[in-house]
Amino acid sequence: NAGVTQTPKFQVLKTGQSMTLQCAQDMNHEYMSWYRQDPGMGLRLIHYSVGAGITDQGEVPNGYNVSRSTTEDFPLRLLSAAPSQTSVYFCASRKTGPNYGYTFGSGTRLTVV
């Protein structure tokens, strides 16, 4: 099993550009989520999904879109990148139910100039 795979690992964007951060898991986890990590603020939830076709907003959803067409993939789209979106992005997944922990991807470091 590869676990949770995030691509790319690093990206530099110009303000106003769009891009998609990819997240894929091969563990058949129903729940997937995106977090951003900023200095001194821990990780904050952007969007999450409890299964294919179901997504919802987290704590900081503005400027980001998601979709979940398959169980395996949960891409995060930045429609018009802003410097405030410079951050490290983590994707996480887990099986639903109380006794399951989260598996995190290795992160994507995004810089918007």
Added chain:
Amino acid sequence: AQKVTQAQTEISVVEKEDVTLDCVYETRDTTYYLFWYKQPPSGELVFLIRRNSFDEQNEISGRYSWNFQKSTSSFNFTITASQVVDSAVYFCALRITSGGYNKLIFGAGTRLAVHP
């Protein structure tokens, strides 16, 4: 409010010292889960422990131990005889149910530096 507070931003110790990382949480849920994650300089998040709200037994795993006290809403993490490889940012997190779904709320993290 539902949140996690890690009041210690940075801790610096010398190798072999014991160190405790504090975590205080707030939640209105009666059933919840608490986690600790380690983020080494390489950047990945490494799961350390999960504890549910009904299990207040302390846990020890090698040099790591966790003290969960519901009375003070704390879930502190102690590293005994610290080593340079313990240098990392440590996150405490709370899993709650919000809007019918579970969500993970992180503290701001504590950066631990262990010096030789």
